[in-house]
Amino acid sequence: MKLVYKIWVEGKTKAFGEGPYELLRKVEQLGSLNKAAQDMNMSYSKAWSIIKRAEKELGFKLVESNTGGAGGGGSCLTSQAKTLLNKYDEFCSEAGEILTKLYNKYFSELL
Amino acid sequence: MKLVYKIWVEGKTKAFGEGPYELLRKVEQLGSLNKAAQDMNMSYSKAWSIIKRAEKELGFKLVESNTGGAGGGGSCLTSQAKTLLNKYDEFCSEAGEILTKLYNKYFSELL
DNA sequence: AAGCGTTATTCGAACATAAATACAACGCTA
């Protein structure tokens, strides 16, 4: 028996959480939304809609894309996206640590 | 923009979280699974399956039910269920407080 | 013994969500 948690930010609907985080890290790494999607065994259209929804909700752009050209184009993160990812990193590691402690405090004996 | 989190306990599949918690509180309050389901605008069959799944995963009974008799019967919580609910209460309020602080620390300026 | 309101259980239908597919547009390259 284990603790599971999902934490995200939302406006009118889900905006940013673990899914967008991982996807954006892959984009940063690979320079392409298409490659990122393939790497995560995800369809391009899903990857695309994840990012578009997040951008719409957050109110700022997460990726800067070029279509056509050498290599067909590509995508890279905006500086706002980069700082968001870094903040999210720190947030999650702190949160995970604390929640694990709380779980042990309250449930370890019971479950 | 706000922080949303869902926290639950799982074994092989979801076992106990917010949904079962609220439902069990209603059962405690109303003495009947049927009334609890109606009160939550939920079908009886859904309420029933929530509790059965939780019991199966957790490995102990959550409700004690009587069928027939005056008023048709009813359900009440086992003592294990009561302590589980109380622990969950404390867990959630502590967790919520801490997560809110963390959210403000990391995201309040950014989002 | 008939009636009542509950628990217990299963099943298919309806609905909502997620995912795959297909195709157009873009701009460099050769």
Next chain:
DNA sequence: TAGCGTTGTATTTATGTTCGAATAACGCTT
């Protein structure tokens, strides 16, 4: 100018969730 790999978008398909109906059993009440 044909081809490539990408982004962008709509349409279709698949998957999962939830509801509601149907049925049975139970034991008190009248």
